[in-house]
Amino acid sequence: MTSFTIVKMFGVFFAIMNPFVNLPIFLSLTDGFGVAERKLLAIKVVLFSSVMCLVILFGGQAIISFFGISVDDFRIAGGAVLAHIAWSMLNGDDAASHHGSDQERGNPKVLSALAFYPLTFPMIVGPGTIATLIIYSGKASGLAGLGTIAAVLAVILVLLLVVFYSASLFSAFMTQTMRIITMRLMGMILLAIAVEMIISGLKTLLPGLLG
Numbered sequence: 045m046t047s048f049t050i051v052k053m054f055g056v057f058f059a060i061m062n063p064f065v066n067l068p069i070f071l072s073l074t075d076g077f078g079v080a081e082r083k084l085l086a087i088k089v090v091l092f093s094s095v096m097c098l099v100i101l102f103g104g105q106a107i108i109s110f111f112g113i114s115v116d117d118f119r120i121a122g123g124a125v126l127a128h129i130a131w132s133m134l135n136g137d138d139a140a141s142h143h144g145s146d147q148e149r150g151n152p153k154v155l156s157a158l159a160f161y162p163l164t165f166p167m168i169v170g171p172g173t174i175a176t177l178i179i180y181s182g183k184a185s186g187l188a189g190l191g192t193i194a195a196v197l198a199v200i201l202v203l204l205l206v207v208f209y210s211a212s213l214f215s216a217f218m219t220q221t222m223r224i225i226t227m228r229l230m231g232m233i234l235l236a237i238a239v240e241m242i243i244s245g246l247k248t249l250l251p252g253l254l255g
Contacts, residue, residue: 122175
């Protein structure tokens, strides 16, 4: 993979899994928790997210092949999901498909359960993350390519751990204005990437239509 592709990949995963955008949700879901409980929850979230990402990265292709779905089919579907999430971000809303519904986020605050749902899934490793992982794994050439994707994910997950682990500290500095600006910016980047995914998939599936 070229350095440009790696930087682009980092931008995609950072936009979808953005720790700073997800931080206010983490704080609201852990309202009433002590500092030690929040730190333990942050570690659990990153562990669950890492396992899910690795399973999808190395097994996602086999899963979609089992259902008779091509990478290009998934690219279009994934682009549509990303576009929906990005549009919600541009409008300052949380997409229920990515962050869970209000009812889902209102579940009892049991540490292990909360760490997986809804914090890991669908907030961190939601439909957009899953679709992007499968698409990039389809483009990767051998274990080296998959290793590069895993390395990029590792950087994002380390950032996620640092932000969530220090949630109480970051909350004191991250204003509502900063959160809104970050969400709008990431939303625009994500929407542009989603459009590219859809067009790329359509070009392969419908070459005559798009020339």
